[in-house]
Amino acid sequence: MKLSCVLMTWALHVCPAVLLATQMLPAGCHVAASSETLKCEGPFSTEQSSCHTEEEEEEDMTHSSDTDFQVKGYKFSKPFHLIVSYDWLILQGPATSIFEGDQLVLHCRAWQDWPLTQVIFYREGSALGPPGPKREFSIDVVQRSDSGQYHCSGIFRSPGPGSRETASPVAITVQELFPSPVLKALPSSEPREGGSVTLSCQTKLSLQRSASRLLFSFYKDGRPLSIRGVSSELQIPKASEEHSGSYWCEAATEDRQIWKQSPQLEIRVQALQKSTASETSPAEPPDPLPPPPAPSAEHLGFSSADPHLHHQIRLLLKQMQDVKVLLGHLVMELRDLTVYLKPGVTNAADK
Numbered sequence: 001m002k003l004s005c006v007l008m009t010w011a012l013h014v015c016p017a018v019l020l021a022t023q024m025l026p027a028g029c030h031v032a033a034s035s036e037t038l039k040c041e042g043p044f045s046t047e048q049s050s051c052h053t054e055e056e057e058e059e060d061m062t063h064s065s066d067t068d069f070q071v072k073g074y075k076f077s078k079p080f081h082l083i084v085s086y087d088w089l090i091l092q093g094p095a096t097s098i099f100e101g102d103q104l105v106l107h108c109r110a111w112q113d114w115p116l117t118q119v120i121f122y123r124e125g126s127a128l129g130p131p132g133p134k135r136e137f138s139i140d141v142v143q144r145s146d147s148g149q150y151h152c153s154g155i156f157r158s159p160g161p162g163s164r165e166t167a168s169p170v171a172i173t174v175q176e177l178f179p180s181p182v183l184k185a186l187p188s189s190e191p192r193e194g195g196s197v198t199l200s201c202q203t204k205l206s207l208q209r210s211a212s213r214l215l216f217s218f219y220k221d222g223r224p225l226s227i228r229g230v231s232s233e234l235q236i237p238k239a240s241e242e243h244s245g246s247y248w249c250e251a252a253t254e255d256r257q258i259w260k261q262s263p264q265l266e267i268r269v270q271a272l273q274k275s276t277a278s279e280t281s282p283a284e285p286p287d288p289l290p291p292p293p294a295p296s297a298e299h300l301g302f303s304s305a306d307p308h309l310h311h312q313i314r315l316l317l318k319q320m321q322d323v324k325v326l327l328g329h330l331v332m333e334l335r336d337l338t339v340y341l342k343p344g345v346t347n348a349a350d351k
Contacts, residue, residue: 089167100177101258104139108152116154147174181251183262197236201249217250
């Protein structure tokens with residue numbers, strides 16, 4: 001038998017206290033396992049506290065989402081859809097959003113809770129276990145990979161039909177609690193030697209689970225630097241060449257049911273150059289050697305400041321003058337001798 005009536009209601013049709021669900025069967029509408037009757041608890045007043053229809057409250061809502069909201073100053077619980085089915089068998093899943101690390105519980109409910117045997121739960125059409133008497137299936141720590149279409153089947157015992165019945169599939173979506181972290185080095189992954197570096201493990205919890213807390217760990221070349229700290233940052237106050245290497249970080253829930261690791265980040269510390277002149281300008285060629293000095297009086301052993309040198313120079317100049325005079329006389333003698341040796345003069349002398 002298929003759906004005969006569907007009752008959809010919102011939790012916003014309740015008063016500012018607590019929404020209660022009791023197992024009752026409303027008149028004129030039958031359900032497979034049980035129906036849910038909504039009851040409003042709170043200050044009982046026909047003017048200030050009452051349950052209204054959606055049309056009456058729609059124009060007065062100040063906020064409507066998956067979180068609590070207010071209407072005319074009252075705070076209301078999260079809204080949800082209530083679907084009443086007329087099948088022999090239904091699969092009942094969680095009524096609220098489910099995140100990584102949560103417990104997932106599924107119930108295989110029979111018409112009027114008639115006894116079942118050989119119950120099987122399925123995911124994406126594949127059995128999750130052998131047939132058995134249990135009507136409940138649970139995953140203690142759910143992962144995103146557990147998302148999918150789930151359904152169940154079972155055989156009714158008396159007074160049921162006695163054949164295997166199958167429930168309609170239910171979509172289960174496991175939401176991400178927080179994305180995989182990304183490790184960043186500030187101000188740079190190539191800091192100068194002596195400078196400071198801040199490693200930041202960046203991720204963010206889902207808004208619906210913002211009250212949870214993450215713990216952070218940092219690693220370098222496979223060795224832990226900081227384990228399960230509340231801070232998402234790690235300070236290196238004075239970087240040196242020893243700090244060069246491969247870094248990564250890890251973010252985890254306090255119970256460590258969910259943990260995720262960042263990609264590796266290479267950090268290379270740039271060494272500082274020495275301040276000496278030979279190392280500050282190594283590319284400049286050395287100055288060429290000066291040419292050897294020409295011989296001078298100083299190289300010959302004289303000194304302009306020596307009075308004896310002046311005397312010796314004067315004597316040398318006088319001797320040079322004398323040599324010059326002697327050379328002049330020699331030139332004159334040679335000239336006369338040349339005239340005497342001419343051929344005509346020689347012949348006349350012979351006669």
